[in-house]
Amino acid sequence: MEVLPKELNCLLNNFHNFTTVDFINMSYFIYSKAPHRLVNIPVIEEFPCIWEFGHERYSNIRPSSLDLHLNSGIEICFVKKGRYDWQVENKEYVVYPGEGFITSPWEYHGNSLGVVELGEIYWLIITPGIFGKDNGFHLANWCSFSPAQEATIGKVLRENQNHLLNNCARLEKYFLQLNHELVNREFGFDVKIRSLLETILLEVVRIIQSRKLETNKNNVWINELKSLIESDYSKKWSIDELSSRFNMGSTSFNDKVKRLTGYTPQSFLIDIKVERSKRQLVETNKLLTDIALDTGFYSSQHFSATFLKRVGMTPSVYKRKNRR
Numbered sequence: 001m002e003v004l005p006k007e008l009n010c011l012l013n014n015f016h017n018f019t020t021v022d023f024i025n026m027s028y029f030i031y032s033k034a035p036h037r038l039v040n041i042p043v044i045e046e047f048p049c050i051w052e053f054g055h056e057r058y059s060n061i062r063p064s065s066l067d068l069h070l071n072s073g074i075e076i077c078f079v080k081k082g083r084y085d086w087q088v089e090n091k092e093y094v095v096y097p098g099e100g101f102i103t104s105p106w107e108y109h110g111n112s113l114g115v116v117e118l119g120e121i122y123w124l125i126i127t128p129g130i131f132g133k134d135n136g137f138h139l140a141n142w143c144s145f146s147p148a149q150e151a152t153i154g155k156v157l158r159e160n161q162n163h164l165l166n167n168c169a170r171l172e173k174y175f176l177q178l179n180h181e182l183v184n185r186e187f188g189f190d191v192k193i194r195s196l197l198e199t200i201l202l203e204v205v206r207i208i209q210s211r212k213l214e215t216n217k218n219n220v221w222i223n224e225l226k227s228l229i230e231s232d233y234s235k236k237w238s239i240d241e242l243s244s245r246f247n248m249g250s251t252s253f254n255d256k257v258k259r260l261t262g263y264t265p266q267s268f269l270i271d272i273k274v275e276r277s278k279r280q281l282v283e284t285n286k287l288l289t290d291i292a293l294d295t296g297f298y299s300s301q302h303f304s305a306t307f308l309k310r311v312g313m314t315p316s317v318y319k320r321k322n323r324r
Contacts, residue, residue: 029179030054033072044182047193049073049140051125053182055175058082061115068110073127074157075103076204078171082119087112088163100165102204104157106133122175126197133158139201142194156205165207174200218260221246225257229272233296239265274310277303281319288315 031044032052044050051073068087078100086093086101088109095101097119103109111117130138137154139145145153165171178196181189228245229237242265243253257265273295280291292303307315 028056030056031182046190047142047197049127049142049197051127053124053175053178055120055122055179057120058116058118061117064114066110066116067114068108068112070108071103071105071125073105073125074131074201075101075109075123075125076165076171076200077101077121077123078165078168078175080120080122080172082117082121084117084119084121085111085113086163091163093164095164098167098169100168100171101163102157102160102165102208103163104133105131107163109163122172124175124178124200126201131157143198144194145198153201153205156208160208162208162211165204166211168203168207170203171200174203221256222260225268226272229269230276233273233276233294235296237269270306271310273297274307277307277315278311278318278322281315282322291315 030052031050031054033043033048033050044053051071077095079095079097081097084095086095086109088101088103088107092112093101101109126139128138129140130136131154135154137150137157139150143150174196178193178200181192181196225242225246228242239250239254243250246253248256254265257263257268261268263271277291277295280286280294284291286294288303289300292298292300295303297303297306304315307318311318313321
């Protein structure tokens with residue numbers, strides 16, 4: 001991060017009049033070990049693992065302020081206000097308030113237009129002693145994680161393919177506590193800071209793990225729905241019938257199918273039927289009329305029109321192009 005809010009820019013013009021404590025007592029702050037276009041950014045010497053830590057509000061957009069870049073560690077970001085279009089490698093994300101993102105040292109990320117959008121964010125970059133793209137993870141001697149726990153953290157972060165952190169509002173509390181300890185430096189602040197860094201990492205890992213478990217549960221649920229539909233393609237399922245099979249109301253059922261598949265239930269049902277018809281076109285010698293009836297369409301005309309709309313070609317053309 002390099003763009004500072006106007007309040008910090010004004011202070012930095014006369015930075016020699018301020019101590020580090022004056023600087024970090026502000027409601028917006030930044031510490032950084034990275035080369036920066038602004039001089040005299042405070043550095044937390046006692047904690048080499050904290051590469052950068054900040055809380056900023058962006059009230060205007062500056063060109064070329066946040067191009068795609070790599071960090072020297074694991075970046076964890078939380079959005080307090082605003083809407084951020086974010087890119088990690090070739091994946092595009094939209095991050096809303098209450099959400100965040102995480103990136104590893106080898107992952108290019110930033111805004112595809114090279115700007116920081118209007119809003120308010122917190123971010124923390126933790127530099128592990130060892131963290132490779134292929135293997136190895138060790139924070140450093142300051143952490144209390146066991147080797148097995150570190151190995152799990154490294155594996156979860158390395159294999160993570162979804163950089164968005166949903167429902168991570170607790171991170172704001174940890175970031176505020178971290179800054180409080182850095183500012184006030186009360187007895188045992190170093191112990192508290194190490195504990196907070198571990199807590200933040202654990203929170204992120206748990207979010208990723210719970211999301212994976214939820215994805216697995218959702219996949220099982222969708223497969224059960226597909227199996228039910230595939231048990232009788234000719235059956236004319238209604239939403240009420242399908243939802244009752246899953247002990248759900250029709251509205252909840254409709255919302256869940258749409259959220260998990262991107263289709264309404266009826267559209268999802270048609271998609272399953274079209275997929276079966278594609279296999280039959282390629283693997284059997286059945287007539288179009290028989291395939292239409294076998295997959296639950298009213299007629300061969302209805303089947304052909306639906307197939308063309310979904311696949312982009314008629315059943316006959318698809319069969320000719322894909323027949324082995």
